Amino acid sequence: MKHNGANVRSGAVLLVVLFVSMVVALLSMTVLVRANRQVLVAGGSAAKLELDYLAEAGLVHAKALLLHPHDVAAGADGYWQGGEGLQIEAGDCYYDLTVTRPDVDDRCTYRITSRSYRSGSGVQSNLEADLRLDPCIALRTGADASLPGSVTIRGDVYCGGVLSGSATLYGDVFGNADAFTGLRTGREYAATDLNLTLPDVNADHFSGSIFEEDLTIDPNNIYDRPICVVGNLTITDGAIINISADKNYPALVVTGELSIESGAQLDARGLVKAGSMRVEASAGRVSVLGALFVDGGMVVDGSYVGPITITADPMSAAVKTSNSWSPAAGGFFKYVKRVEAAPSE
Amino acid sequence: MATHPAKQNQRSGFTVAELLVTMMVSGIVLAAVATLAYATGKADTALDDVLTGQRFLQADMRRIRDALRHSRRVFVTPNCIALWRADDNGDNKINGSELQFLRTVGSDLRLHEFRFHYPSGQTIKHLTIPTLGDAAAEDAIVLEVSVAEIESDTAFHELDNLARFNLNTDACTLMRLPDRYNPDICTDPGVKVAYSNIDFSLLSGAMPQYVNLGYDLTVKRVRQGGQVTGQTTVRYNVPAVLLCSADNLILSGEIVSDDD
Numbered sequence: 001m002k003h004n005g006a007n008v009r010s011g012a013v014l015l016v017v018l019f020v021s022m023v024v025a026l027l028s029m030t031v032l033v034r035a036n037r038q039v040l041v042a043g044g045s046a047a048k049l050e051l052d053y054l055a056e057a058g059l060v061h062a063k064a065l066l067l068h069p070h071d072v073a074a075g076a077d078g079y080w081q082g083g084e085g086l087q088i089e090a091g092d093c094y095y096d097l098t099v100t101r102p103d104v105d106d107r108c109t110y111r112i113t114s115r116s117y118r119s120g121s122g123v124q125s126n127l128e129a130d131l132r133l134d135p136c137i138a139l140r141t142g143a144d145a146s147l148p149g150s151v152t153i154r155g156d157v158y159c160g161g162v163l164s165g166s167a168t169l170y171g172d173v174f175g176n177a178d179a180f181t182g183l184r185t186g187r188e189y190a191a192t193d194l195n196l197t198l199p200d201v202n203a204d205h206f207s208g209s210i211f212e213e214d215l216t217i218d219p220n221n222i223y224d225r226p227i228c229v230v231g232n233l234t235i236t237d238g239a240i241i242n243i244s245a246d247k248n249y250p251a252l253v254v255t256g257e258l259s260i261e262s263g264a265q266l267d268a269r270g271l272v273k274a275g276s277m278r279v280e281a282s283a284g285r286v287s288v289l290g291a292l293f294v295d296g297g298m299v300v301d302g303s304y305v306g307p308i309t310i311t312a313d314p315m316s317a318a319v320k321t322s323n324s325w326s327p328a329a330g331g332f333f334k335y336v337k338r339v340e341a342a343p344s345e
Numbered sequence: 346m347a348t349h350p351a352k353q354n355q356r357s358g359f360t361v362a363e364l365l366v367t368m369m370v371s372g373i374v375l376a377a378v379a380t381l382a383y384a385t386g387k388a389d390t391a392l393d394d395v396l397t398g399q400r401f402l403q404a405d406m407r408r409i410r411d412a413l414r415h416s417r418r419v420f421v422t423p424n425c426i427a428l429w430r431a432d433d434n435g436d437n438k439i440n441g442s443e444l445q446f447l448r449t450v451g452s453d454l455r456l457h458e459f460r461f462h463y464p465s466g467q468t469i470k471h472l473t474i475p476t477l478g479d480a481a482a483e484d485a486i487v488l489e490v491s492v493a494e495i496e497s498d499t500a501f502h503e504l505d506n507l508a509r510f511n512l513n514t515d516a517c518t519l520m521r522l523p524d525r526y527n528p529d530i531c532t533d534p535g536v537k538v539a540y541s542n543i544d545f546s547l548l549s550g551a552m553p554q555y556v557n558l559g560y561d562l563t564v565k566r567v568r569q570g571g572q573v574t575g576q577t578t579v580r581y582n583v584p585a586v587l588l589c590s591a592d593n594l595i596l597s598g599e600i601v602s603d604d605d
Contacts, residue, residue: 016367020374027382034389045403052407056414056588134593187593187601261373332590335431336415 009262033043044123050093051116051125057088058095058114059129059336064196066099066110066131067331070320077101079109079110092119106288107313108133108155108328113339129336133328135172135194138288138312140327143276143297149182155312155327156186158194161297171312196329199250199293201273203228207319213257217241217264226270231257232342233274238263238284245270248320251290258294260286271317271327279304290317394536396566398526400536405454406583408520409558412445412456413585418595419545419556420495424448426545426558427495429591430458432486437594441488441504444495444518447558451529452539454560456520459504461486462513474503485513492599532571539563542580547573554590558583 008280065072065080075081077274082097095116102111110131117124139145147167157163159175165182172186187266203210208226215229218237226245227233233254235241241264245251251270252258258274260266265284272288276296279286283301286308300308314328359367413419416428428445432438442461447454463469467485474494480486488507494500508516524530529538543560565576594600 013367016371020371023375024378026376027385031385031389035391038393045400048525049407052411059588129588132593187596331590333588335417336588337431338411 024295044312047118047121047123051123054088054093054095054116055114055125055127056099056336058086058116059127059131059241059333061086061095062097062099062110062112062114063131063331063333066322067133067314067326067328069315069326070324071317074247074315078313079107082112090118093117094119102130105154107311107315108136109334126339127336128339130334131331132334133314133331135174135196135328135329136312136314137194137196137291137293137329139292139294139298140170140198141277141294141296141298145294145298146302147180147182147298147302147308148300148302148304151308151310153310155291155310158191158196160191161336165300165302188195194329195321196327197320199271199273199324199325200322201250201253201319202255203230203253205249206253207246226251228253230255232259234259234261235264235266236261238265240265240267240284242267243269245290245316248318250319260284269313269316271319279306279308285309289313293327354362367503395564395566398536398538401523402528402562405520405522406581408456409447409454409583410585412447413556413558413583414588416445416587417591418590419587420445420492421545422448422496422501423498424501425454425543427501431589432591432594438600439490439492439495440488441486441500441507441514441516443492444500444504446501448501449540449543450521451527452541453522453527453529454520454540454543455518458517458519459508460515460517461488462515464513468597474499477503480507480511482510483512486511492595528565528567532567534567534569537567554587556585556587558585 043224062082069080080099082099084096085094086097087094093116095114096111100111101107102109112129112131114127115124135156138153140158142160144161145163147163147165149166151165151167153167154170156171157169157173158178159173162179163173163175163177164179169182169184169186172189173184174189175179175191177184177188204224206228208228209223210228212230214231216234216236217223217239219239222239222241222268224242226243226249243251250273251268251308252272254274256275258277260283261280262282263284265286267287268290270290272290273291273293274295277294277298279300281301281303283304283306285306288310289315294308312327314326318326371506401504415522416430417432418429420427425447428447429439430443430445433443434440441459444458446457448457463485469485470480471487471489472480473489477488488504490500505516508514525533526536526538528539541561541563546557547555559580559582560569561578561580563576563578566574
């Protein structure tokens with residue numbers, strides 16, 4: 001019995017010690033849980049900040065690829081439409097890019113959405129921006145250019161001589177436009193303000209037919225592939241030429257004079273480059289979707305009713321020969337804004 | 346066995362001395378634990394207060410950084426800065442609803458914007474600040490603002506007035522200190538935060554894309570009776586590169602037409 005009584009007393013001490021330990025443990029746990037919560041909150045903020053920067057990096061990535069589209073695959077509409085699961089460095093952070101054209105007729109403005117996310121977590125950052133490629137040259141002439149009212153240009157114009165005529169220009173003019181009397185929506189800059197190299201294009205880097213002498217195209221002699229003429233090219237007698245450039249190659253290169261006469265039509269998608277250019281009063285429609293670069297002067301007869309339409313499309317006109325070239329000399333975002341997160345899949 | 350029950354009971358209980366010693370030891374231990382718990386609780390509450398304040402400041406800094414980086418143009422105003430957030434309606438002009446204003450209000454740094462509503466079926470009036478007097482209280486308005494009006498602070502004051510009398514214009518504060526951290530508003534004990542010496546600079550003069558917002562941030566702990574127990578002032582700089590640009594629309598400091 002004495003043995004039993006000793007057991008009861010030592011059990012009571014144990015209970016007291018356990019009670020005190022429990023109180024201390026509970027207090028410690030409370031402190032630890034709260035500290036842990038602070039750490040989690042701080043960690044969540046750091047992750048969000050990292051994803052914010054990643055989403056911005058995605059926008060800059062898209063801008064670079066739209067300014068230099070040579071090595072990315074174009075979608076059905078002729079431009080790079082984004083990618084998924086992209087990474088800047090190895091890890092569990094990714095970003096998706098979506099590129100669209102808010103206005104299908106404006107080929108110099110692209111809407112980019114950038115969604116960055118951490119794999120396996122719900123944290124993400126979403127940005128939307130409109131990128132404008134500017135300046136983006138639709139027509140460049142090395143000497144005087146005379147453009148009557150039947151000429152419409154959507155994009156910027158560079159003129160190394162004197163620009164005259166009454167054309168409609170939806171863009172800026174780099175050069176002397178004092179004699180120009182048409183509609184001009186953009187600004188006038190000095191020719192030296194444009195920092196754009198010329199495309200290095202000749203017969204050595206050409207994907208289509210190459211002619212080493214003067215060529216005349218008439219209805220009996222039609223070409224619908226890219227053409228390079230080392231000499232003069234005359235399109236005449238109602239010939240209808242429709243050329244689309246291969247990716248990274250020009251559509252039409254003429255080292256001499258490009259003449260369009262007598263009911264002839266020229267539809268070109270891509271870069272058209274000529275030594276000089278002349279369009280007769282009787283010529284038919286001339287349409288260039290890409291860029292028209294003329295080393296010398298460009299003369300369009302004053303009574304020509306054509307019309308001539310030149311639309312800047314840097315994606316079609318970009319070429320990759322000895323170097324990578326695009327008629328877009330720069331770009332800027334018109335806005336950047338946060339957008340609501342898309343529902344996760 | 347019948348003569349032993351009392352002795353048996355005595356052996357199975359505690360003596361008074363044992364109970365007193367146990368209670369004394371337990372009391373000392375519990376008192377120590379209670380003191381520790383109280384001190385830990387107070388420290389935890391104080392730390393929580395500071396951390397919550399820090400989170401607000403981090404969120405504010407992130408908001409300022411976002412506003413700077415995502416704006417098309419930053420204008421220096423007499424109070425602080427104004428930002429052209431975006432050309433929402435694509436009219437190549439600055440509208441009142443497209444501006445954000447980062448301004449000091451006492452010790453606080455606040456981000457404001459004005460929201461314009463366009464009720465369906467209502468004709469929208471396009472007004473400029475000189476013609477703003479033509480607006481009725483119920484008019485839906487697009488208010489065109491010039492760069493000069495932004496830089497002189499006229500735009501902010503006129504928009505603020507407009508928000509007071511026009512039913513379709515709201516003034517919104519996107520960023521501000523919670524009242525309990527603002528020493529101008531709340532004098533209760535706790536953590537207080539104050540902005541001061543705010544300046545804004547263009548880092549490379551001719552390139553408005555590179556900007557810096559600097560400010561002193563003072564964090565102090567105020568006890569009951571107004572006694573300040575800890576105060577730290579740190580200079581912060583928020584350098585930012587503007588991702589967007591309005592250079593194609595602004596020439597010699599004023600809006601011009603463009604091919605946009």
